[in-house]
Structure formats: C-alpha cells, structure tokens
Amino acid sequence: MFSHRVRVATVRSMRMTVIGCGYLGAVHAACMAELGHEVIGIDVDPEKIAALQAARAPFYEPGLPELLERTMATGRLRFTTDIAEAAGSAVHFVCVGTPQKKGEFAADMKYVDAAVDALIPHLGAGELVVGKSTVPVGTAARLASRIADRAPDTEGLAWNPEFLREGHAVEDTLTPDRLVYGVDGGADTAEGKRAKALLDEVYATPLKRGTPLIVTDYQTAELVKVAANSFLATKISFINAMAELCEKVNADITQLADAIGHDDRIGRKFLNAGLGFGGGCLPKDIRAFMARAGELGADQTLTFLREVDSINMRRRIRMVDLAREVCDGSLIGRRVAVLGAAFKPLSDDIRDSPALNVAAQIRLQGGDVVLTDPAALDNARKAVPDISYAETVEDAVRGADVVLLLTEWKEYRDLEPATISGLVKNKRILDGRNALDPARWRAAGWTYRALGRPRA
Structure with a gap:
C-alpha cells in the first residue's frame, strides 16, 4: 500500500503559492x-x-489528514485568506474550480479569472503563474495576455494540468504517471525554456525518479485533461451500451468485458459496466469540451460525446426501473436500502453522483429510501434532505424490500449475504456496480439482479 511518504531528493526549496484550496489545491499544497x-x-x-x-x-481523501499534520509541523505549509501573502513566491499555482454554468454545458471561468486578477497586483519580476485548473482551450493564451499587459516583468504563464483520481490524489501528486507543461510558444522558445526551468525545480523529485515529461504549447496542454477524461468517459459508456444489449439477450457483461479486455489494444481498465460515471470532473468536462468545440466551429467533432453522456444518464434511469421491477411494479411505500452516496469509493464527493441521483428518483416515485455511506452522509444530507439516512449497513437494510449497492465501497463488496439476511423484509439485491458474486448471493436465497447480467 502506498505510504504517502516520498523520499525527497536534494533539491532547492522554492517558495510557492497555491490559490484555491478545494480538492485540487489543498492536496497540491500539502x-x-x-x-x-x-x-x-x-x-x-x-x-x-x-x-x-x-x-x-x-x-x-485518504492520506491527506496525515500529510497535512506532517507538513504543517515542519513549518513549510500554511494557509491564509490574504492574497497579498502571495507576494514573493517564485511560482503561483491557480487551482480554483471550473464548474458547469447553470443551464449551459460551458465551463464557468469566473473563479479562474477572479483568481488571476486578484493575484496580478502582487506579482514580482521573474515569478511564474501556473494554471492547473481544467479549462476550455484558449484560456491560457487569454490569461497570458492579461498577465503580460499588467505584470510585464514576470515570467508570464504556464499550464500544468492535473491528473488526480479522487481517493488516490496524494499518491497521484507525489508520484505522477506523467507531467505536462504548456508554455508560451512551446518548448523551444526562450519564454518556454525559462518557464520549464522553474517547473523543473518544482517537480525535481518526481523528475529525478524518471517521471515522463511532455513540454508543449498552451493549447495542447489545455486539451490533454479534457481529451483524457473524454476517452475514459467514452470507454465507460461503451461498455454500458454493451450492458444494455446484454440485458436484452440475457448475456453477461462482465464476461464480455473480460473477453474483449484481453485484447491489449482495448485493455480491461474502465470496462466495468454499471451505474456509470459521476463526480466533479468527467460529466462537466465532457460537456464543457462539447461547448468549446461548438464555439470554435467544430460542432461535428465531438457530437459522439452527446451519446456518451446520454448512455451514462440512462444507466440511472435503468436502475430505478429495475428497482421498481423487482418490487412488483411499484415503489410506492416500499422500503429501499441504498448502499452508497458518493460518486465513487474512497471519496465523500457527491457531485453528480449516480448513487444519490438514483436514491432521489426512487424517493420521488414513492419509495421509502434509507441511505448509508462510510464518508458522504453529511454531504448527502445537505443535498437531499427528504430521504432517511443510516450510519450503518445494518440500520439501512432493516426491513428493506430491496437493497441497492450503488457505490462499490470495499465494505459493501465484502458483505456476507447471511449477515443481513435476517434484517431485510425481502431478500432482493440490485448490484449497481457489478461488484458482488451473483452465485454466492443466490445460494443464500437472494434475488440478485445487476445491470447487464443474466437474470439467473
């Protein structure tokens, strides 16, 4: 298991600022x-x-509390609301959010713009601003022009996209699988070389361990993250489309995924059919990518992402339909136990969570929903206050007409059917993540159903 400790090579310590201390910024700072x-x-x-x-x-976020305690005890890390304290840092990372605009697909850039505008008066000669937020292509050039006009003595702007997986963010930052620098004019310009030199000092430790580095222009660096997320989303929606077909013919999507995953051109990763993707990145990033393509006059280029998004949203509807089906055609008055609120395990993030969305839809259709989650209960309560919540699996399933596993936390994957058999009213389980062994649950007398799996 990753220890979250990195053996630091002998490198020059730099003073740096991280603006925006949400998920990305807090992890990056620590x-x-x-x-x-x-x-x-x-x-x-x-x-x-x-x-x-x-x-x-x-x-x-696993490992982050310990990392915060350790680094703050050294005196190398502190936090403030005063942007003036950015003055004197060699590098300034911009890590603020780019949420989806209300009523639109496009990304809302007001937080990035505000962060850069607030920072500019405190920039000094030779300092570098580094964007890490996921932004529409063209943003870096626009911001670089603003910095050049108002702070001409600086080293300007670089773009250094992040590739964090929630639940593994500390590991992914300390031991990244690649580093990407987007610099002014590309790697061969004088400006680009100076920016690269500063970023090489920032990342001296992972670079000395052989982490791959790609130095490119602004626009390519901006496209890397959204292109990667779009590919992953497409792969997930592809296997979920195959799951829809499997249900029609009573085939097994997990065996299908295993079979095609042996082809090394395809690979098995991200071919896990189920409830689909959610969170604060993939859904809003593919929608913002489509919106930006439209603004650039390339509408046809990314039209396939509309179907990717549509397939993903259909999975949630299908899970509600399946719950109603096993409850004899009606959810009214049925007690429905939901295991999971976060969009993925090892996270308390409920943004665009398929699990919480399904729970809310079942409640709207008259179901008596009781939801549990190891980390996301507080966030879920705030977002969906009109369903019931339980601290434990046992409390959630007590008296249930049907149990839905919607976030594949290890404690849910490891559940023993016998452990909860005596607590439920009806032994029916819907596996929204294809995380359970159907044979084991059926042998214990349960009706087991899953997306893309045979009925029996």
Whole structure:
C-alpha cells in the first residue's frame, strides 16, 4: 500500500503559492510541502482556511489528514485568506474550480479569472503563474495576455494540468504517471525554456525518479485533461451500451468485458459496466469540451460525446426501473436500502453522483429510501434532505424490500449475504456496480439482479 511518504531528493526549496484550496489545491499544497517547498495556500473561504490551518482536511481523501499534520509541523505549509501573502513566491499555482454554468454545458471561468486578477497586483519580476485548473482551450493564451499587459516583468504563464483520481490524489501528486507543461510558444522558445526551468525545480523529485515529461504549447496542454477524461468517459459508456444489449439477450457483461479486455489494444481498465460515471470532473468536462468545440466551429467533432453522456444518464434511469421491477411494479411505500452516496469509493464527493441521483428518483416515485455511506452522509444530507439516512449497513437494510449497492465501497463488496439476511423484509439485491458474486448471493436465497447480467 502506498505510504504517502516520498523520499525527497536534494533539491532547492522554492517558495510557492497555491490559490484555491478545494480538492485540487489543498492536496497540491500539502504535496508540494512534502516535496520540500515552502507553500502558502490561499482561499476566499475562511472556514476552509481555518480547517486547513488546523491541519484538518475539509473533505475526505485518504492520506491527506496525515500529510497535512506532517507538513504543517515542519513549518513549510500554511494557509491564509490574504492574497497579498502571495507576494514573493517564485511560482503561483491557480487551482480554483471550473464548474458547469447553470443551464449551459460551458465551463464557468469566473473563479479562474477572479483568481488571476486578484493575484496580478502582487506579482514580482521573474515569478511564474501556473494554471492547473481544467479549462476550455484558449484560456491560457487569454490569461497570458492579461498577465503580460499588467505584470510585464514576470515570467508570464504556464499550464500544468492535473491528473488526480479522487481517493488516490496524494499518491497521484507525489508520484505522477506523467507531467505536462504548456508554455508560451512551446518548448523551444526562450519564454518556454525559462518557464520549464522553474517547473523543473518544482517537480525535481518526481523528475529525478524518471517521471515522463511532455513540454508543449498552451493549447495542447489545455486539451490533454479534457481529451483524457473524454476517452475514459467514452470507454465507460461503451461498455454500458454493451450492458444494455446484454440485458436484452440475457448475456453477461462482465464476461464480455473480460473477453474483449484481453485484447491489449482495448485493455480491461474502465470496462466495468454499471451505474456509470459521476463526480466533479468527467460529466462537466465532457460537456464543457462539447461547448468549446461548438464555439470554435467544430460542432461535428465531438457530437459522439452527446451519446456518451446520454448512455451514462440512462444507466440511472435503468436502475430505478429495475428497482421498481423487482418490487412488483411499484415503489410506492416500499422500503429501499441504498448502499452508497458518493460518486465513487474512497471519496465523500457527491457531485453528480449516480448513487444519490438514483436514491432521489426512487424517493420521488414513492419509495421509502434509507441511505448509508462510510464518508458522504453529511454531504448527502445537505443535498437531499427528504430521504432517511443510516450510519450503518445494518440500520439501512432493516426491513428493506430491496437493497441497492450503488457505490462499490470495499465494505459493501465484502458483505456476507447471511449477515443481513435476517434484517431485510425481502431478500432482493440490485448490484449497481457489478461488484458482488451473483452465485454466492443466490445460494443464500437472494434475488440478485445487476445491470447487464443474466437474470439467473
């Protein structure tokens, strides 16, 4: 298991700023301090800053609380709401969010723009601004022009996209599978070489371990993250489309995925059929990618992503339909136990969560929903207050007409059928993540159904 400790090579400690201390920024700040740098995290939210300054993670991420405690004890990491404290840092990372605009597919850039505008008055000669947020292509050039006009003595702007997986963010930052620098004019310009030199100092430790590095222009660096997310989303929706066909002919999607996954041109990763993807990245990123393509006059280029998104959303509808089907055609008055609220395990993130969306839809159709989750209960309660919540699996399933596994936490994957058989009203389980062994549950007397799996 990854220990979240990195053996730091002998490198020059740099003073750097991380603007935006949400999921990306808080992890990045702590990891940069772990790599030996002096880091100041800045955010406009005083409650978030108070928590971080007390070495408390404001969200669930394995390894982050210990990392915060360790790095803050060294004195290399601190947090503030005062943007003026950015002055004097060699590098300034912009890590603020780019959520989807209300009523549109496009990304909302107001937080990125506000962060850069607030930072510019405090920039000094030779300092570099580095964007890490996921942005529409063309953003870096626009911001670079603004910085050049208002802070001409700086080294300008670089774009350094992040590739974090929630639940593995500390590991992914300290030991990345690749680094990408988008620099002004590309790697061969004088500006690009100076920006690269500064970023090489930031990432000296992973670079000395042989982490692959790609140095490119702004627009290519901006496209890397959205292209990667679009590919992953497409792969997930492809296997879920195959699951729809499997249900029609009573075939087994897991065996189909195993068979095609042996082809090394395809691979088995991200071919797990089920409820589909959610969270704060894939859904909004593919929609923003489509919107930006339209703005650039390339509407036809990404039309396939509309179907990717549509397939993904259909999975949620199908799970509700399946729950109603096993409950003899009606959810009214049925007690429905939902295992999982977060969009994925090892996270408390409920943004665009398929699990929470299904739970809310079942409630709207008259179901008596009781939901549990190891980490996301507080967030779920705030988002969907009109369903019931339970702290334990046992409390959630007691008296249930049907149990839905919707987030594949290890404790749910490892559930023993006998453990909860005596608690439920009817032994029916719907496996929304194809995470359980059908034979074991059926042998224990349960009706087992899953997306894309044979009925029996």
